[in-house]
Amino acid sequence: MTAIIDYDAGNIKSVEKALLFLGEDVVVTDDPETILSADHVILPGVGAFGDAMRNIREHNLEEVIHQVVEKGTPFMGICLGLQVLFEDSEENPGVPGLGILKGHIKRIPDAEGLKIPHIGWNSLSLSGDGRLFEGLPAEPYVYFVHSYYLEADDPSIVKAATEYGTLIHASVEQENVFACQFHPEKSSEAGLSILRNFLQI
DSSP states (O other), X not given: OEEEEOSSOTTHHHHHHHHHHTTOOEEEEOOHHHHHHOSEEEEOOOSOHHHHHHHHHHTTOHHHHHHHHHTTOOEEEETHHHHTTSSEETTSTTOXXXXXXXXXXXXXXXXXXXXXXXXXXXXXXXXXXXXGGTTOOSSOEEEEEESEEEEESOGGXXXXXXXXXXXXXXXXXXXXXXXXXXXXXXXXXXXXXXXHHHHTO
């Protein structure tokens, strides 16, 4: 069973729909016991970093998320769910993230001809050893919707990157923790393959 953490953030329904399409047993919940008993846990999200962290703390989910990670359960953050796994964000200075992974969330720099937020399909440059990307082509196209991006402290955890005005760390993997800045649930066959790979870990 896969638990999708419900903390009043957007995009939960589309993630649930994609997992159900793959035949997965899914529960959307903020119940700590249900989350801790799940085989896989996903933290989706669309919105502002500060709002997300406030909601996570108001739902008393911060400690639960740390417990899930510490016990070795495969855990995936998607979009805003990636960002809150890190230490802080330029979107809301002074608001600490979960700090499970080391790095910082920065605003995509303004550049001529580039629209922010970044909305649309971009190809990924893969490191070659990311478990989420097994069986995918060398430069899969995936769907992004974001104004802020990850700059990870440790380049070895970065398993996919893309360019949009700057180098964007698009997917990371550290032990049982996985995260994607893009939306696998909205990325057609490539995205479903990524979710399927996660469910098989």
